[in-house]
Amino acid sequence: MDTERFDRTVTTTCGYCGVGCRLEAHVRQGRIVSISPASDGPANRGHTCLKGRFAHQFTRSRERLTTPLIREGDGFRPASWEEAYTRIVSELQRIKGEHGPDAIAGLASSRATNEDCYAMARLMRGAIGTNNIDNCSRVCHSPTSFAMRRSFGLSGATGSFDDIDHADVAILIGVNPTQGHPVVGARIKQAALRGCKLITIDPRRIELADYGELHLSPRPGTNAAVVLGLCHVVARDGYTDPAFIAERTDGYEALSELLANYTPEAVEEITGIPAADIERAAHIYGEANRASLLWGLGVTEHKYGSEVVQLICNLAMMTGKVGKVGSALLPLRGQNNVQGSSDMGALPDTYTAYRPVSDEATARQFEQAWGVPLSRKKGYTIPQMFDAAIAGDLKAMYIFGEDVAQTDPDTAHVVAALENLEFLVCQDIFENETSKYADVILPASSFLEKAGTFINAERRFQLVEPAIDPPGGAKTDFEIITTVSRMLGHDMGFETPWDCLDEIARLTPQYAGVSRERIGRHGLQWPVRADGSDSPVLYDTFFDNPELLGKFAALPYKEPGDAADDEFPLILVTGRVLQHYNAGTMTRRTSNVELVDKDVLEIHPTDAARLWVSDGDVVSLRSRVGRIELEAHVTERIQPGHVFTTFHFPETRTNLLVGQSADINTSCPEYKVVAVDVRPVSEHPAYVPQLAAI
Amino acid sequence: MQVTVDGVAVEVSDGATVLEAARQAGSWVPTLCFDDRQAPFGACRACMVAVDGAAKPVPACTTVCRDGMTVDTNDPTARRVVSAVVELVMSELPSPPAPHTELAQVATRLGVSGSRWPGVTHQVEHDLRHPYLAFEHELCISCGRCVRACDEVQGTFALTAVGxxxxxxxxxxIGSGFLDSACVSCGACADTCPTDAITERLLLDGGINGGPPPDAPRLRKRLSTT
Structure with a gap:
């Protein structure tokens, strides 16, 4: 019907959050003029949010990178692609020759396609010869991936968003879907209006708490105690499923012994949640026929984040509420392809589908396919890369689609690492905080300008189709990465991303039946068998480990890495808002800034009054590692003793405050618990940290 | 159960509406207030059809099928009612709806052009305060789709039927515009609107919806009075 208004309409998949909305991008004169939701999108079903629908103006921002840039003195000069490629290849070859392949590391991007990430991993492994490849899921859901593999076998949601429609009860832990995953937030709200009982667990009173049965506000960093308390009451009051525990699981006795300690009263002591609320929440969950568990970065970005995910898995297994329609465990993945970038093996320890680099059979399979010898040694994770750069062991990095100097914790440490590198390549759509330290900057493409696939939070492969061309001389990430690899002497032999998808399917039994044609408009949820049948529900008959049993984990509560004290009496939690997306690279270059134009500090009226802070005042926020200034927003959404802010604006530099504490198993940073001191400051210009001097 | 629509027999499930049966049979039924994403509303009366045994035409979107029902979507009486309804709707607009809108397409397919009832039309009133969403109040036909999109699809309850x-x-x-309401800017209202009464700023400002870009002086007047 829109043939008159638009030159063409392309159906693709949204490049913002992990919901994976299918979108219709309407193009006129080579520009996106409108985006509407695809009515048959399996996750969004004809709906989308303001980011997916409206925040596309960044594609034609004047600040887009349109030509390669090469460092010259303190600045950059435009260069030809040939010069940029030659420079990259000669520097990487020199460093590899002088210091060995492990002196080079690459970062793939959870914003990019599976094919981009696979190619980047292959560039590092096949062309350079190192497993130093990681992606930004390290700093968000790596604990989820680790824990779900431990407990159930596979690294992904056990079901689909559709399970929310079938659930009688949904527990949301450390996740704020109406802000972070708006379309799923809307689906949960509709489910609640139809009678699904919501229990929300978050230090802040999130919007969905207003639609729920019960809201629990634990002290930041005490999630483990909350979940252990729920398990205690479930076991004590007979809501377990003994048949399921006996036939399908392993290790319940040890957990059972541990649970004895976590009485509601003991949990109240640790978490601050009234014992009666713990009991009530456990009863609501226990009594439900079908109940789903959803969580986000409020669970994972902690010192014991991965352990809490294992505890959540315990709760589901004890009650037999897993592997059934309506009873799903749904980690809400942050970025559009945070699932896929890890699935594709852009990790220092695994090939595609989480097969270890040390596994001889897998390594041989890839050696045969790629025609090169491959390292069996685990590579560096992102935090290890920075440590190695500072120690002088890592000499070069190739970073695409990630702004580590804004988004990673302990900014000063990251910047010191970047400055210590001999050679840094940044491949992105805009210059950013990280590219300030680059030697070569390559102009790349946004999701609206490339082809390939994303995998959403439901494990669903979905097609990405280009609606417009990259601006000026910019190229697709896939073309750039495969060209660099070819010039390094490792020709991947891909004409298009679809050739790459075919190779991924050929070399990965879990994706055996994946193809562009089969993905079509409705997607495929892995594992995908060779006949093309996919898996909306996992673990309906067995868990995916050698014993086919779910593994209980008897893990006690342990204190978080940071705690309030006399000097730093408040706990800072960080998160995002609806109108902006992570580093804000894209949304800050759209009219979304007319809706929200700064990060603010949420503070409870009691704390505000005690500190002589009024709504709108500028406050100083100091942690053990850094200091920033922000405008205060006084609100009862947050509990006394806690403060909250976002990290969308580079001028705020929220991550200057976050220290080195990280998840013990995956080194995912503890963004969610930072002890801070808040003081009002008079209205003079904000202090700008001198990063380069560190 | 089985239903026959325009001579075509179709198998439908319990609770299916006549509109669903008609679509299944491949028959076209005009609609204005209907959206697949929302519960049937039955407000616009554009989907009237004849059902065997019923004394008068019935709305297809809210009438539930009975086994053995016979439906005629081309019934002359029903079509006369529908054409009159669409003509009346159009008579209130100060200018014909843009060709890409659902209202224009329904009117064209029914052969309704213009209106036999000249008279008072809605006053042009635009609200362009939001960066992405625009009201063109004169084009509102009170179908309620935007309100229900906000309630039933997004769950934000920012829009209200008034007057x-x-x-x-x-x-x-409370008439305060998108920015000062609970609106989360999802755009579900603009997506469902069959007339562009709520539309996207980018399409409006660029003249892509058809018609001239919005009248700036009038906008300023509107803003100064609110």
């Missing part, structure tokens, strides 16, 4: 009779329209918040 009565000829003065019926839609408002964000």
């Amino acid at each position: 009565r009779g000829f003065g019926a329209n839609v408002a964000a918040g």
Whole structure:
């Protein structure tokens, strides 16, 4: 019907959050003029949010990178692609020759396609010869991936968003879907209006708490105690499923012994949640026929984040509420392809589908396919890369689609690492905080300008189709990465991303039946068998480990890495808002800034009054590692003793405050618990940290 | 159960509506207030069809099928009612709806052009305060789709039907505009609107919806009075 208004309409998949909305991008004169939701999108079903629908103006921002840039003195000069490629290849070859392949590391991007990430991993492994490849899921859901593999076998949601429609009860832990995953937030709200009982667990009173049965506000960093308390009451009051525990699981006795300690009263002591609320929440969950568990970065970005995910898995297994329609465990993945970038093996320890680099059979399979010898040694994770750069062991990095100097914790440490590198390549759509330290900057493409696939939070492969061309001389990430690899002497032999998808399917039994044609408009949820049948529900008959049993984990509560004290009496939690997306690279270059134009500090009226802070005042926020200034927003959404802010604006530099504490198993940073001191400051210009001097 | 629509027999499930059966049979039924994403509303009367045994035409979107039902979507009486309904709707607009809108397409397919009832039309009133969403209040036909999109699809309850009779329209918040309402800017209202009464700024400002870009002086007047 829109043939008159638009030159063409392309159906693709949204490049913002992990919901994976299918979108219709309407193009006129080579520009996106409108985006509407695809009515048959399996996750969004004809709906989308303001980011997916409206925040596309960044594609034609004047600040887009349109030509390669090469460092010259303190600045950059435009260069030809040939010069940029030659420079990259000669520097990487020199460093590899002088210091060995492990002196080079690459970062793939959870914003990019599976094919981009696979190619980047292959560039590092096949062309350079190192497993130093990681992606930004390290700093968000790596604990989820680790824990779900431990407990159930596979690294992904056990079901689909559709399970929310079938659930009688949904527990949301450390996740704020109406802000972070708006379309799923809307689906949960509709489910609640139809009678699904919501229990929300978050230090802040999130919007969905207003639609729920019960809201629990634990002290930041005490999630483990909350979940252990729920398990205690479930076991004590007979809501377990003994048949399921006996036939399908392993290790319940040890957990059972541990649970004895976590009485509601003991949990109240640790978490601050009234014992009666713990009991009530456990009863609501226990009594439900079908109940789903959803969580986000409020669970994972902690010192014991991965352990809490294992505890959540315990709760589901004890009650037999897993592997059934309506009873799903749904980690809400942050970025559009945070699932896929890890699935594709852009990790220092695994090939595609989480097969270890040390596994001889897998390594041989890839050696045969790629025609090169491959390292069996685990590579560096992102935090290890920075440590190695500072120690002088890592000499070069190739970073695409990630702004580590804004988004990673302990900014000063990251910047010191970047400055210590001999050679840094940044491949992105805009210059950013990280590219300030680059030697070569390559102009790349946004999701609206490339082809390939994303995998959403439901494990669903979905097609990405280009609606417009990259601006000026910019190229697709896939073309750039495969060209660099070819010039390094490792020709991947891909004409298009679809050739790459075919190779991924050929070399990965879990994706055996994946193809562009089969993905079509409705997607495929892995594992995908060779006949093309996919898996909306996992673990309906067995868990995916050698014993086919779910593994209980008897893990006690342990204190978080940071705690309030006399000097730093408040706990800072960080998160995002609806109108902006992570580093804000894209949304800050759209009219979304007319809706929200700064990060603010949420503070409870009691704390505000005690500190002589009024709504709108500028406050100083100091942690053990850094200091920033922000405008205060006084609100009862947050509990006394806690403060909250976002990290969308580079001028705020929220991550200057976050220290080195990280998840013990995956080194995912503890963004969610930072002890801070808040003081009002008079209205003079904000202090700008001198990063380069560190 | 089995239903026959325009001579075509179709198998439908319990609770299916006549509109669903008609679509299954491949028959076209005009609709204005209907959206697949929302519960049937039955407000616009554009989907009237004849059902065997019923004394008068019935709305297809809210009538539930019975086994053995026979439906005629081309019944002359029903079509006369529908054409008159669409003509009346169009008679209130100050200018014909843009060709890409659902209203224009329904009218064209029914052969309704213009209106036999000249008279008072809605006053042009635009609200362009939001960066992405625009009201063109004069195009509102009170179908309620935007309000229900906000309630049933997004769950934000920012839009309200306001006024009565000829003065019926839609408002964000208590008439305060999108920015000062609970609106989360998802755009579900603009997506469902069959007339562009709520539309996207980019399409409006660029003249892509058809018609000239919005009248700036009038906008300023509107803003100064609110």
